[in-house]
Amino acid sequence: MMIQIQDSATYCYTAGKPFNAELPSAVFIHGAQNDHSVWSLQSRYFAYHGHNVLAVDLPGHGRSTGTALTSIEAMSAWLLDLFDGIGIDRASLIGHSMGSLIALETARTAPQRVAKIALLGNAYPMKVANALLAMARDDEAAAIDMVNSWSHLNSTQVTKNPGFNLQGNARRLMQRMSALNPALLFYNDFSACNNYQQGEAAATVIHQHAIPTLFVMARGDRMTPVKASATLRAALPDAMVAEIRQCGHSMMTEQPDAVLKALIGFL
Numbered sequence: 001m002m003i004q005i006q007d008s009a010t011y012c013y014t015a016g017k018p019f020n021a022e023l024p025s026a027v028f029i030h031g032a033q034n035d036h037s038v039w040s041l042q043s044r045y046f047a048y049h050g051h052n053v054l055a056v057d058l059p060g061h062g063r064s065t066g067t068a069l070t071s072i073e074a075m076s077a078w079l080l081d082l083f084d085g086i087g088i089d090r091a092s093l094i095g096h097s098m099g100s101l102i103a104l105e106t107a108r109t110a111p112q113r114v115a116k117i118a119l120l121g122n123a124y125p126m127k128v129a130n131a132l133l134a135m136a137r138d139d140e141a142a143a144i145d146m147v148n149s150w151s152h153l154n155s156t157q158v159t160k161n162p163g164f165n166l167q168g169n170a171r172r173l174m175q176r177m178s179a180l181n182p183a184l185l186f187y188n189d190f191s192a193c194n195n196y197q198q199g200e201a202a203a204t205v206i207h208q209h210a211i212p213t214l215f216v217m218a219r220g221d222r223m224t225p226v227k228a229s230a231t232l233r234a235a236l237p238d239a240m241v242a243e244i245r246q247c248g249h250s251m252m253t254e255q256p257d258a259v260l261k262a263l264i265g266f267l
Helices: 036-047 072-086 098-109 130-138 140-150 166-180 185-195 199-208 226-235 256-266
Strands: 002-005 008-013 025-029 052-056 091-096 114-120 213-218 240-244
Touching (some): 002 072, 008 036, 025 036, 036 052, 036 091, 036 256, 072 185, 091 098, 098 114, 098 185, 098 199, 130 140, 130 185, 140 185, 166 185, 213 226, 240 256
Parallel strands (some): 025 052, 091 114, 114 213
Antiparallel strands (some): 002 008, 008 052
């Protein structure tokens, strides 16, 4: 689906299903230097099991045009404009990494529009090392290689499918994002994560409005370790928690079935 949002063309993957206002909606939000394709298995399942699905490409990412937004707050405002453009009153938000912060901020500013919230690979604060920020600014190719390596476990680099390499596919996706948008996209996304400071305020709103919340964490995640979400989990004592073994930060592709199982149990 293509739709004009904030004067730019926006792409949302719907698994070929038309929007049906009678169905609950699930919105999938990707992380830094990624696009909707990281949600391929999970989004398609829900599209064929009673949900409107929108796996979005954020501005300047994937098939969406326009300039990449520079703050989590701006990305959240854009997402709410997308809701209005499509005609969604309320949706469940499923966000990975940077996407989890966008989901948090949306719940903070518009809790009445969030049915449930699933936070995958979350950390708060989501601080990025100064050295990595500098690398993303000065040598994006090297930053892509480093982050890609840190986002996967060695044991899951190659799957049982011949010729399918998880790290290779993830690297090519991030390289493609750079080719489509050469304006320091990785540095932009990392900076937005690093600068976001509304997580605890968002948790307070989520708790006050009793918005069902799920944390999905990977035990082998070196980008957003399990302990990095401790502050938010403490502020949301009623939240569900799913921990995935033998998995790094790129959990939707490393352990797609385990992620899907967690989301099915929640949504």
